Amino acid sequence: MNRDSNIYTIVYAAVMVVLVAVILAFTSQSLRETQKKNEDIDKMMQMLRSVRVIVDATEAETTYNQLIKESFLVNKAGEKLEGDAFGTDVAKAFAKDGALPVFVATIDGEKKYILSMRGAGLWGPVWGFISLDKNKDTVYGADFSHQGETPGLGAEISQPFFSKEFYGKNVFNAEGVFKSIAVVKPGKGVEGQAYVDGISGGTITCQGVDRMLYNSLDRYVNFLKSNN
Amino acid sequence: MGKLFSSKNKEVLFSPLSKNNPVVVQMLGVCSALAVTAKLEPAIVMAISVTVVVAFANVIISLMRNTIPNRIRIIVQLVVVAALVTIVSELLKAYAYDVNKQLSVFVGLIITNCILMGRLEAFALGNGPWESFLDGIGNGLGYGLILVVIAFFRELLGSGTLLGIQVVPQAAYDFGYVNNGLMILPPMAMFVVAAIIWAHRAKNKDLQEN
Numbered sequence: 001m002n003r004d005s006n007i008y009t010i011v012y013a014a015v016m017v018v019l020v021a022v023i024l025a026f027t028s029q030s031l032r033e034t035q036k037k038n039e040d041i042d043k044m045m046q047m048l049r050s051v052r053v054i055v056d057a058t059e060a061e062t063t064y065n066q067l068i069k070e071s072f073l074v075n076k077a078g079e080k081l082e083g084d085a086f087g088t089d090v091a092k093a094f095a096k097d098g099a100l101p102v103f104v105a106t107i108d109g110e111k112k113y114i115l116s117m118r119g120a121g122l123w124g125p126v127w128g129f130i131s132l133d134k135n136k137d138t139v140y141g142a143d144f145s146h147q148g149e150t151p152g153l154g155a156e157i158s159q160p161f162f163s164k165e166f167y168g169k170n171v172f173n174a175e176g177v178f179k180s181i182a183v184v185k186p187g188k189g190v191e192g193q194a195y196v197d198g199i200s201g202g203t204i205t206c207q208g209v210d211r212m213l214y215n216s217l218d219r220y221v222n223f224l225k226s227n228n
Numbered sequence: 229m230g231k232l233f234s235s236k237n238k239e240v241l242f243s244p245l246s247k248n249n250p251v252v253v254q255m256l257g258v259c260s261a262l263a264v265t266a267k268l269e270p271a272i273v274m275a276i277s278v279t280v281v282v283a284f285a286n287v288i289i290s291l292m293r294n295t296i297p298n299r300i301r302i303i304v305q306l307v308v309v310a311a312l313v314t315i316v317s318e319l320l321k322a323y324a325y326d327v328n329k330q331l332s333v334f335v336g337l338i339i340t341n342c343i344l345m346g347r348l349e350a351f352a353l354g355n356g357p358w359e360s361f362l363d364g365i366g367n368g369l370g371y372g373l374i375l376v377v378i379a380f381f382r383e384l385l386g387s388g389t390l391l392g393i394q395v396v397p398q399a400a401y402d403f404g405y406v407n408n409g410l411m412i413l414p415p416m417a418m419f420v421v422a423a424i425i426w427a428h429r430a431k432n433k434d435l436q437e438n
Contacts, residue, residue, distance in 0.1 A: 003295075003296075004298060009297040024315070027314075027315050027318050031319070038325040201412060201413070
């Protein structure tokens with residue numbers, strides 16, 4: 001067989017590509033369900049962390065079902081809608097002004113509202129959950145995740161020391177105007193709104209988190225002001 | 229068994245650890261050695277993933293070596309590596325979700341790791357599957373060794389931790405010690421690699437170029 005002939009080369013390439021495609025499709029199909037389950041559990045753990053509950057993957061589902069019993073969607077005007085809050089594609093909802101999920105957790109008999117956030121970091125998307133007390137103003141807890149921020153720098157936003165800074169901060173100022181919470185360079189500050197220290201060396205990621213907080217919470221403002 | 233670990237095969241397996249190290253001697257895979265070494269943990273997982281992928285890619289290419297059309301051999305190598313990396317990444321996502329989350333984009337980057345293409349081209353195309361497997365394991369470990377050494381110094385001096393555990397005592401910070409923020413940034417990895425090469429060449433005089 002002449003291994004340098006055109007026909008051999010073309011047939012070889014075609015067969016190889018089809019074969020690899022079949023193998024990859026098969027792998028993806030057969031692992032899909034396990035992967036989906038892992039993603040759901042991960043999401044539950046993120047939400048639980050945002051209400052200061054830390055569990056490992058094996059207990060996530062039971063704890064989640066115990067603590068978070070109510071969930072609904074809210075549109076931009078702040079009206080409650082029925083729908084599958086957990087399964088909502090938040091990225092799409094933010095992009096298209098769709099309805100966003102709200103989860104209600106009961107911690108020590110107190111209601112906490114868990115809101116979804118999504119934005120862009122330095123290398124890819126960043127997202128998270130923030131929980132507010134029943135006055136819908138004071139932050140109870142928060143949790144941040146990222147796809148590929150730099151380890152040791154921007155990636156530190158997912159560490160507890162960063163999310164803990166948000167505890168007790170207010171989203172509205174004293175006059176009741178929406179201000180969000182700023183993420184600033186350590187040592188700096190801003191007038192007229194709550195702020196937390198960013199991470200040295202993770203400036204662009206922190207700016208992304210800052211914008212994410214503003215843009216995401218802004219979409220919930222009408223819901224937060226209403227009595228729904 | 230004697231034949232499987234003949235002296236030639238031992239050479240294939242162990243020489244990449246020092247005398248023929250992929251990073252400090254062959255100068256392959258330096259790019260990822262900069263990217264994943266800010267912390268020790270991702271460096272270790274990356275080392276294991278690369279070892280697995282390079283070993284199996286070597287075996288597959290070695291089995292195919294007599295059929296691959298010469299003109300598209302690089303494409304064939306890339307397809308094999310990309311398919312393998314995708315499968316590893318899917319498996320991690322299903323069975324080791326935490327690890328997958330930590331590695332995130334770096335798993336995909338294994339595809340472009342020069343060590344893979346380098347070993348496939350230089351070794352697997354001309355040797356049998358078993359030798360190629362050993363060569364892959366050896367080079368993966370040689371790469372991993374350098375990665376771990378770099379990550380050790382970068383995490384220790386940059387963050388004061390090792391594997392996420394605080395090792396520099398609080399007392400040192402109270403006394404005025406400050407973490408070296410530059411260590412976390414990629415350029416310092418370059419200096420650490422250079423320091424390793426310096427030490428390595430000083431010890432192995434035969435590797436020195438005039």
